[in-house]
Amino acid sequence: MANDPQRLKALSNAIAVVGVGETDYASDYPASRAGKPTTDHIGFGIRAFKAALNDAGLRREDIDGVIACSVPLGRLVELLGIEPRFSASSFDPATAYMVAIDAIRNGLAESIALIKSLNYRTAGTQFGGPQAMGADNLYYVYYRPWGFTSQGAFDSVVVQRYIELYGLTHRQLGMVAVAERAWARMNPLAIMQRPMTLDDYLRYPFVAEPLRVPDYCLINDGGTCLIVTSVERARTMARHPTVTVKGLGWGEENAAINQLRPKLHFSRIQMRQAGEQCYEVAGIGPKDIDGFYYYDNFTGELFYILENYGYCREGEAANFIETMGIGPGGKFPVNTSGGMISESYMQGWNAQAEMVRQLRGDAGPRQIPNCRHTHYISNTVARATSMILERDSD
Amino acid sequence: MSETQVRPDPVMGLYDAPLWEYVKQKELRLQRCADCGEFRYPPGSHCPNCLSENFEWARLSGRGRVYAWCVFHRQYFPEIAVPNPIVMVQTEEGPIVAANLVGSDPSVLRLDLPMEVTFEPVRWANGKEGMIFQWRLAK
Numbered sequence: 185m186a187n188d189p190q191r192l193k194a195l196s197n198a199i200a201v202v203g204v205g206e207t208d209y210a211s212d213y214p215a216s217r218a219g220k221p222t223t224d225h226i227g228f229g230i231r232a233f234k235a236a237l238n239d240a241g242l243r244r245e246d247i248d249g250v251i252a253c254s255v256p257l258g259r260l261v262e263l264l265g266i267e268p269r270f271s272a273s274s275f276d277p278a279t280a281y282m283v284a285i286d287a288i289r290n291g292l293a294e295s296i297a298l299i300k301s302l303n304y305r306t307a308g309t310q311f312g313g314p315q316a317m318g319a320d321n322l323y324y325v326y327y328r329p330w331g332f333t334s335q336g337a338f339d340s341v342v343v344q345r346y347i348e349l350y351g352l353t354h355r356q357l358g359m360v361a362v363a364e365r366a367w368a369r370m371n372p373l374a375i376m377q378r379p380m381t382l383d384d385y386l387r388y389p390f391v392a393e394p395l396r397v398p399d400y401c402l403i404n405d406g407g408t409c410l411i412v413t414s415v416e417r418a419r420t421m422a423r424h425p426t427v428t429v430k431g432l433g434w435g436e437e438n439a440a441i442n443q444l445r446p447k448l449h450f451s452r453i454q455m456r457q458a459g460e461q462c463y464e465v466a467g468i469g470p471k472d473i474d475g476f477y478y479y480d481n482f483t484g485e486l487f488y489i490l491e492n493y494g495y496c497r498e499g500e501a502a503n504f505i506e507t508m509g510i511g512p513g514g515k516f517p518v519n520t521s522g523g524m525i526s527e528s529y530m531q532g533w534n535a536q537a538e539m540v541r542q543l544r545g546d547a548g549p550r551q552i553p554n555c556r557h558t559h560y561i562s563n564t565v566a567r568a569t570s571m572i573l574e575r576d577s578d
Numbered sequence: 579m580s581e582t583q584v585r586p587d588p589v590m591g592l593y594d595a596p597l598w599e600y601v602k603q604k605e606l607r608l609q610r611c612a613d614c615g616e617f618r619y620p621p622g623s624h625c626p627n628c629l630s631e632n633f634e635w636a637r638l639s640g641r642g643r644v645y646a647w648c649v650f651h652r653q654y655f656p657e658i659a660v661p662n663p664i665v666m667v668q669t670e671e672g673p674i675v676a677a678n679l680v681g682s683d684p685s686v687l688r689l690d691l692p693m694e695v696t697f698e699p700v701r702w703a704n705g706k707e708g709m710i711f712q713w714r715l716a717k
Contacts, residue, residue: 313654314586326620328586329700329710330678331650331658340648341666348689393649393661442620443674444666448646 189464196465198285200418200428201573202295203240203411204537205232206373209404209528213375216305216405226263228407229255229301233264236409241423242295247411249293251280253300254531255407260299269293276562277532278569281429284412294413300533301407309403311335321565323442336400336482337392338565342447343484344394350499352487354394356506358385360483360518361398361525363511368522370512370550375402376526399483401524408533410540419576427543430557431466431572433458438566447565454568455492458561462570463494470494473572474555475542476516477535479562480523489561493570512550520550532562543575584657585710587702593621596635602709604697608673610636619673640695641716642669649684657703665713667693681714692716 207228215222223231229252237244249270252260257273270293274280280298287293310316312334316324327333346352362382368374380398388396418426435457437446446454463469470493478489487501495516496504508516521527521538528534539558541547547555556577561570588598593609600607610617611625612632624631650662663684666676679687680696693713700710 314656322589322620326589327664327676328655329588329702330664330676330712331586331655331662332664332676333654337648337650337664341646341664344648345646345689390649390651393651395648439626440619440674443676444646445674448666448674 187461192461192465194289195282195285195432196430196467197415197428197574199281199288199412200415200426201410201412201536201540202418202421202424202426203236203242203409204540205235205237205239205409206528206530206534206537207231207235207406207408209373209406209534210375210377212406213305213404216303219306221303221306221405224306225255225301225303225405225407226259228303228405229260229299229409230263230407232301232407232409233297233299236297236411240411241421242411247295247297249284249287249296251283251296251298253280253298253533255299255301270296274298275531276569277536277560278432278434278562278571281412281432281571285429288412288414294417296412298410298412299407300409300530302531303405304529305404312337321442323444323565326442334392336395338444338447339482339484340392340395341444342450345448346450346484346487347394350502352502354386355382356502357394357399357484358382359502359505360480360486360510361385363509363514364480364483364519364523364526365398366511367520367550368526370548371521371527374522374527375404376522395482395484398525401481402526402529404529406528406530408530408537410533410536424544424546426576427540428574428576429571430574431462431468431570433460433462433465433568433570435459435461435568436566441566444565450488450492451563451568452488452492454566455489455561455563455570458568458570459493462572466572466574468557468572470559472557473559474517475520475539475552475558476518477539477558477560478519479532479535480519480525483525485563486518489563493559493561517552520547520552532560535560539573543573582699582701582707585700585702586655586657587704589620591621593623597621598708600635601697601711604709606638606640606695606711607635608638608671609633617671617673619675636671638695639670642667642675642693644687644689644691644693645674647679647684647687663687665693667713677710677712679714680712686715
């Protein structure tokens with residue numbers, strides 16, 4: 185079925201983010217590492233919820249919808265002490281926004297708390313090795329007779345192929361981790377505060393070559409909450425500049441995913457689909473974007489992501505990044521909170537909070553000048569999602 | 579090699595056992611749809627091309643070309659030493675099949691380098707004896 189642009193357009197500017205809350209990733213990290221977390225995953229979610237309520241200037245009774253992401257919905261809502269008119273479970277931000285848009289537009293709820301929380305550090309969640317989680321993807325465990333497990337390794341083969349085809353150097357690869365670390369050092373919530381130069385980066389050992397330790401995301405505990413409502417209602421609240429969900433896009437490529445085939449083609453089909461849809465819904469494109477955010481479980485993806493979403497041509501991303509600059513002071517700011525590799529592994533949700541802060545003009549020393557539009561993308565083995573957030577014009 | 583290498587057990591779903599039985603006989607065979615001829619790997623219930631459940635275990639030539647690789651420097655499995663090179667080979671028949679690179683240093687790897695399958699004795703972590711298939715440079 186071909187998509188229907190007119191119907192898709194109705195996604196644009198249907199909801200706004202009016203509240204943002206996060207737990208203190210940096211101060212909670214040592215406790216979780218020591219096996220004595222300051223709370224559990226339900227607790228992190230509720231802490232983030234309280235912070236988001238406070239940010240929005242809303243009372244708990246104002247929230248009539250809950251979307252739980254990674255955290256068990258029933259127990260969460262029980263301890264939140266509310267009886268929502270609508271609730272659902274989701275995972276990634278784009279999907280949660282889509283569910284929230286449906287619920288709000290159809291009158292199922294007025295103000296929805298999107299709550300993401302997890303305790304992977306305390307739970308010792310394993311992404312590789314004998315206890316690797318199976319999830320939905322067979323390849324997470326299928327290649328274990330050869331020792332080929334862990335999402336980092338599945339990305340490393342793709343990055344190696346990119347290196348061979350396009351001449352990316354290890355030093356250029358390191359630009360991403362170095363830039364995100366520099367942003368993190370301007371963010372008190374960020375876990376990784378130690379300075380890192382390119383030479384420092386190159387001294388780190390490989391985990392799965394060509395990816396090194398700083399190319400890998402953190403594993404930590406925490407929570408992020410966004411409160412969304414209709415754009416009309418948000419505009420009457422007047423506590424913060426209104427930040428709307430302007431564009432959403434989705435693309436899939438599932439053929440031979442367990443041979444990693446889409447990844448080994450740099451996920452070009454799924455990402456281009458997601459990008460085209462997102463730009464069509466938003467009515468704007470790469471030239472209008474002031475801040476760029478991506479799901480940085482591993483840094484190497486950024487290169488082909490920028491190519492697939494039309495920021496530069498195929499094979500030219502390293503040059504684009506070098507020329508523009510993606511760190512503080514650069515012309516193309518990327519993951520300005522430090523991302524998941526240096527701030528917090530909230531699986532894309534810390535990026536949502538940061539985008540809202542940037543769009544409101546509340547990002548302090550790391551504020552992007554005149555930040556009007558941000559673009560967030562997430563890419564899994566078979567699925568790409570893309571979204572654009574917008575600050576209302578004054 | 580005096581002692582048989584130990585390896586984590588393969589995934590054993592309903593469709594997996596024949597592949598490993600053939601590997602024990604030093605044959606690399608993958609599922610091929612008996613109706614439309616499409617290969618599928620890892621093994622599974624239906625042909626994604628025509629949704630047929632009919633299949634045969636078709637013997638591969640055992641040759642292919644390097645498509646991608648990585649080298650583990652961090653040890654994830656106690657029984658698998660590092661550095662541990664993984665090479666993903668596009669077989670002549672089409673499927674991309676991952677295994678270890680054996681017999682050469684990974685610094686020789688280049689895209690499209692011709693490779694061939696080889697078989698090594700193995701003791702699975704569950705105690706059973708078997709064979710594992712690996713990739714080496716084509717002779």
